Amino acid sequence: MKASCAYCEASFVVVAMPTVSLDNAAPSHAVRDTLQLDPSLVDQEVIPAEAAQQLSSTSRKAVFHGTGGTLFGIHLVNTLLTLVTLGIYYYWAKVRVRTFLFGQTEFAGDRFSYHGSARELLNGTIKASLVFGIPYFLMGNAGQFVEGNTAIQVTLKVAAWLLLVLFIPVAITGARRYRLSRTAWRGIRFSFRGNTLDFIKLWFSGYFLTAVTLGLYYPYFSTKKHAFLTAHSYFGSEPFKFSGDGAVLSRPFLRMYLLAVAVAGIAGLGLYSVVDLPRQNIEDPEAVGSFVVGAIASLMIGALVFRLLWLPYSVIEQRFFWEQTSIGSARFQLPITTWPYLKLKLGNMFFMVCTLGLAWSWVTIRNIRFITDQLELVGVDNFDEIVQAYDGAPPIGEGLDGFLDTGFDLG
Amino acid sequence: MPSLWQGSYLDGRNATRHPVSIQLTATALHIVKADGHTIRWPYGEIAQTQGAYEGEEVRLEHGASLPQTVIVENSTFLTAMQRATASGASRFHHPNQRPLRVRMTILAGVALMGVTAVFYIWGIPGLAKLLAPHIPVLWEEQLGVSVLEQIAPSAKRCADQTRLAALESIVTRLSRAVSDSPYRIRLTVVDRPSVNAFALPGGQVVVFRGLLEATETPEQFAGVLAHELQHIYKRHSTRSLIEQASASLLIAAVTGDFTGGLAYGIEGARVLGVLRYSRLHEGEADREGLRLLQTVGIDPAEMIAFYRIMEAQHSHDTAASSYLSTHPDTGDRIEKLTALAGAPPRHPMKLFPHEEWKDLRSLCRHSVASSPQAVTDSTQ
Numbered sequence: 031m032k033a034s035c036a037y038c039e040a041s042f043v044v045v046a047m048p049t050v051s052l053d054n055a056a057p058s059h060a061v062r063d064t065l066q067l068d069p070s071l072v073d074q075e076v077i078p079a080e081a082a083q084q085l086s087s088t089s090r091k092a093v094f095h096g097t098g099g100t101l102f103g104i105h106l107v108n109t110l111l112t113l114v115t116l117g118i119y120y121y122w123a124k125v126r127v128r129t130f131l132f133g134q135t136e137f138a139g140d141r142f143s144y145h146g147s148a149r150e151l152l153n154g155t156i157k158a159s160l161v162f163g164i165p166y167f168l169m170g171n172a173g174q175f176v177e178g179n180t181a182i183q184v185t186l187k188v189a190a191w192l193l194l195v196l197f198i199p200v201a202i203t204g205a206r207r208y209r210l211s212r213t214a215w216r217g218i219r220f221s222f223r224g225n226t227l228d229f230i231k232l233w234f235s236g237y238f239l240t241a242v243t244l245g246l247y248y249p250y251f252s253t254k255k256h257a258f259l260t261a262h263s264y265f266g267s268e269p270f271k272f273s274g275d276g277a278v279l280s281r282p283f284l285r286m287y288l289l290a291v292a293v294a295g296i297a298g299l300g301l302y303s304v305v306d307l308p309r310q311n312i313e314d315p316e317a318v319g320s321f322v323v324g325a326i327a328s329l330m331i332g333a334l335v336f337r338l339l340w341l342p343y344s345v346i347e348q349r350f351f352w353e354q355t356s357i358g359s360a361r362f363q364l365p366i367t368t369w370p371y372l373k374l375k376l377g378n379m380f381f382m383v384c385t386l387g388l389a390w391s392w393v394t395i396r397n398i399r400f401i402t403d404q405l406e407l408v409g410v411d412n413f414d415e416i417v418q419a420y421d422g423a424p425p426i427g428e429g430l431d432g433f434l435d436t437g438f439d440l441g
Numbered sequence: 442m443p444s445l446w447q448g449s450y451l452d453g454r455n456a457t458r459h460p461v462s463i464q465l466t467a468t469a470l471h472i473v474k475a476d477g478h479t480i481r482w483p484y485g486e487i488a489q490t491q492g493a494y495e496g497e498e499v500r501l502e503h504g505a506s507l508p509q510t511v512i513v514e515n516s517t518f519l520t521a522m523q524r525a526t527a528s529g530a531s532r533f534h535h536p537n538q539r540p541l542r543v544r545m546t547i548l549a550g551v552a553l554m555g556v557t558a559v560f561y562i563w564g565i566p567g568l569a570k571l572l573a574p575h576i577p578v579l580w581e582e583q584l585g586v587s588v589l590e591q592i593a594p595s596a597k598r599c600a601d602q603t604r605l606a607a608l609e610s611i612v613t614r615l616s617r618a619v620s621d622s623p624y625r626i627r628l629t630v631v632d633r634p635s636v637n638a639f640a641l642p643g644g645q646v647v648v649f650r651g652l653l654e655a656t657e658t659p660e661q662f663a664g665v666l667a668h669e670l671q672h673i674y675k676r677h678s679t680r681s682l683i684e685q686a687s688a689s690l691l692i693a694a695v696t697g698d699f700t701g702g703l704a705y706g707i708e709g710a711r712v713l714g715v716l717r718y719s720r721l722h723e724g725e726a727d728r729e730g731l732r733l734l735q736t737v738g739i740d741p742a743e744m745i746a747f748y749r750i751m752e753a754q755h756s757h758d759t760a761a762s763s764y765l766s767t768h769p770d771t772g773d774r775i776e777k778l779t780a781l782a783g784a785p786p787r788h789p790m791k792l793f794p795h796e797e798w799k800d801l802r803s804l805c806r807h808s809v810a811s812s813p814q815a816v817t818d819s820t821q
Contacts (some may be wrong), residue, residue: 100494103546112694113560121693133491133500141499143490143510171580216458217451217510257791266456352459387692414457420505 033266088360088410092402096134098392104130105391121148121155121415126291131394136400137215139412145219146212152206199233200226206249206259211420215265216413219420233256249283249347250276265357266416274354282346287341294332298324341375342368352405360409364401376398448513450474463511463518465525470501471513480509484526484533492519497782536558536776549740557695566718569680575677578623582643582680589629589645599650599804599805607801608653611663611792613645615670616734632805634752638665642679652803655750659792659801662781663737664744667730675729677722678688684718720769727774731781740789741782746777795797 108123125148132144169190173183205228210220236251253276260272343369352364374396381389446463450472461627464471470487474479476685484505492499497520502508516536524536610629616626624644631647636655646669656662673679731741752771769776793801 095496096494103543105548106553110556113556113691115551115696129490130494134494135495136696140512141491141498141500158453178615216456217453217508218456219507337783387695414455416456418454420507 046070058393088408090138090360090407091138092405094134094395094398094402095136096130096395096398098389098395101127101130101395102391121151124151130397132213135398138407140216144212145214146208150212150346154204156195158204162193166193166197169193195234196230198229202259203229206263210263218416219268219419219422220266221264222259222262223264229258234291245287246280246284252276252347253279253351260351260355260417264282267419268357268416271356272351273352273356274350279347279350282343286336286343289322289339290332290336293335294328297331298328316357333341341425343373356409357407358409358411359408360411363406364404365402366400371400443585446513446515446518450480450520450792451510451512452655453507458660462513463513465522467519467526470511470522482511489533492516495539517673553695554559557691560691561688563786565684565691566620566680566721568687569683569718571744572683573676573679576676578643581679582677582760585641585643588641591649593629593631593647594698597632599632603806604629604801604804604807607793608804612658612666612670614737614792615663615667615733619670619674624673626670626673630804636751638669640669640678642673642676644673646670646673653802656747656756656798656802657750658743658795659798660739660743660747660790661747661750662802663739663792664734664741664747666731667733667739667744668726670729671726671729671733672722675722675725677726681715681718681722685715688715723768724774724777727778728792731778735782735786738786738788738790740783740785741778741791745775745778745782 043147104126108126109121112123125146126143128146131144135142169186181324201222202220207222207224209224213220232254236247236254237245240251253274257272257274260270263270345366349364351364355362357436378393378396381393398409444464446465448461450459450461451457456798459474462473463473464473468483470482470484472482474480482501486503488502488508490500492496495516499513499516501511501513503511511633512752518537518629522533523537545589595745605628608630611626611728612626616622626644626646629645629647631649631652633649635650636651638646638652646666648665648669651660652665657666731744734741734744752775792798
């Protein structure tokens with residue numbers, strides 16, 4: 031479809047239109063939404079017309095074949111066996127669900143396959159419990175036995191907290207390493223080869239800068255995280271590449287951020303005028319209480335607005351992350367737009383609330399379909415040339431010495 | 442049914458999809474590649490990883506960590522494979538078994554409802570009752586103290602030591618009747634108008650001024666204390682924590698994985714469950730509290746009389762609201778306690794004369810704590 035850029039007036043061809051749209055939205059709406067959300071993102075989609083014609087001819091699409099009813103059936107049996115075995119079957123249940131979901135996902139005419147086992151998941155849980163869970167519990171509760179020694183109590187609490195914070199990046203890389211190594215397409219395994227220590231450094235520095243800048247660094251941090259996880263992932267011998275820069279996301283993020291702050295400020299001022307919160311004498315304990323309540327209410331309103339605006343931002347973020355990801359000479363496209371995504375999320379919440387959570391299976395399928403219906407790999411690439419790089423060794427280390435760079439999954 | 446099937450072969454070394462012909466014999470699968478090369482897979486060494494669901498292509502794998510794969514799109518291939526082999530066929534999915542699988546799934550759904558109900562009604566309260574005695578009293582005490590600081594700040598505690606000591610003597614009289622308790626009971630009176638009292642883990646009993654002043658006799662107050670003491674002795678707070686965690690786990694198991702916003706959907710189910718357990722605890726505290734009064738020699742009718750005062754204050758509550766409450770309906774509680782109380786004792790104990798009680802219950806009118814130590818201890 032030919033169009034022109036509203037900002038630079040250059041002609042281009044839209045190559046990433048969804049062929050199946052959940053809400054039958056006209057393609058032109060999708061383009062318009064993109065332009066309204068962030069002009070800088072549209073620049074990412076500008077491809078010369080001739081090149082686009084060539085690329086569209088090699089477009090590969092994802093299809094999801096599973097139904098909510100089938101997943102619900104699997105879930106019923108899984109739940110029964112998990113309850114009867116007092117939770118032990120949980121890991122087998124997890125493998126059954128993953129095997130089903132992977133087997134129902136087709137890309138470029140071939141389905142994915144999952145090769146994980148319940149025993150490996152159980153090992154992962156035991157391993158994480160030994161290295162993180164038990165020390166965290168002990169440090170968190172040992173303070174009670176050194177009553178009176180505040181310094182030791184505080185040290186133990188801080189150490190427990192640090193261990194918990196450390197666990198998150200280790201768990202992210204460990205789970206990714208394990209899951210990719212157990213995922214195959216055309217018999218070729220995926221893998222993750224990132225160094226966990228590097229990710230921990232990235233994680234802590236990112237959190238530090240995000241905190242120091244009162245959250246404004248977040249788009250750069252999230253892009254760096256995603257870049258690390260993507261650029262160290264492989265399909266067989268072929269690496270994925272990520273070319274995104276967090277600066278692209280900073281503009282829509284800043285817009286959302288400022289809007290939330292402004293609404294919180296206006297809400298705070300409004301509260302003062304409506305409920306006549308004290309403007310003076312806030313040294314009076316009762317008045318301080320009201321002042322604090324007013325401030326908390328404003329913050330809560332700001333947080334609510336931020337949460338609502340997060341949905342359109344996450345559309346921009348997901349689309350940006352996919353569109354900056356490539357493998358070989360082919361690049362992914364995910365032309366999702368705000369309104370269908372909003373409808374999906376609100377619909378999911380409605381179903382879950384109305385069924386007290388029993389609609390989980392259908393919600394899961396809806397979420398997967400939303401992505402697979404629109405995900406495309408565009409460009410020339412010959413998958414036939416990709417060779418197996420997985421050596422068959424399990425990614426779970428036998429000892430704990432190499433724990434950081436071994437894959438593990440909690441299920 | 443064809444004797445030769447068309448499919449694809451993946452060698453596990455590269456991503457090339459090789460078109461192949463597949464021949465089924467009694468003992469093995471023969472895969473004939475385009476160059477004429479034939480690969481033989483004995484049925485006993487093959488794993489079927491896909492093709493169990495309708496519309497799914499059949500995927501067979503051979504080998505350990507990096508298997509070779511054969512994919513056949515035509516699902517009738519499975520039926521043919523079942524016919525071709527007599528032994529080892531059970532390791533492959535049979536399409537004819539799909540209706541049976543649907544029936545088994547429905548049966549599992551029914552069984553799941555039964556198992557969930559059993560866990561919900563008996564399993565979770567039973568588990569909490571079993572585990573709670575094994576939680577160290579020290580942990581409960583520390584939890585109780587930290588919660589007390591939140592809900593009864595020192596500045597709000599009524600600190601008239603003389604009157605407090607008199608109230609404390611009622612606590613002591615009741616707690617002495619329970620000889621095997623590990624708890625040290627502490628009474629705190631808070632200067633707030635609410636007609637409320639509650640027990641915290643580890644032996645803390647908190648009474649609001651509104652409730653103290655609403656009691657007409659010291660025996661009515663003893664009835665309230667007996668109820669709260671039973672919450673402590675029966676470890677209801679600890680059991681509640683275990684019940685809440687177990688209810689969350691049960692609901693998570695039944696509803697599947699959930700994160701973020703979707704968790705709100707199941708929150709309602711969890712809260713309903715927790716409220717039910719809370720009402721069960723209240724019922725138990727009522728029954729055991731009444732027995733405690735009888736043991737000490739106080740007329741249980743006094744406890745019931747105070748519940749009637751409470752009932753009058755909450756006369757606007759609807760019957761339906763009892764399902765959404767932490768406490769059972771007051772009318773029902775009175776009815777059950779009246780049935781349980783039986784005949785009144787011949788010589789009921791009188792704790793304080795009426796005039797003295799009127800003075801004692803005005804404790805908070807005389808002083809509110811100026812120091813943090815506005816609490817008395819009762820050591821058993």
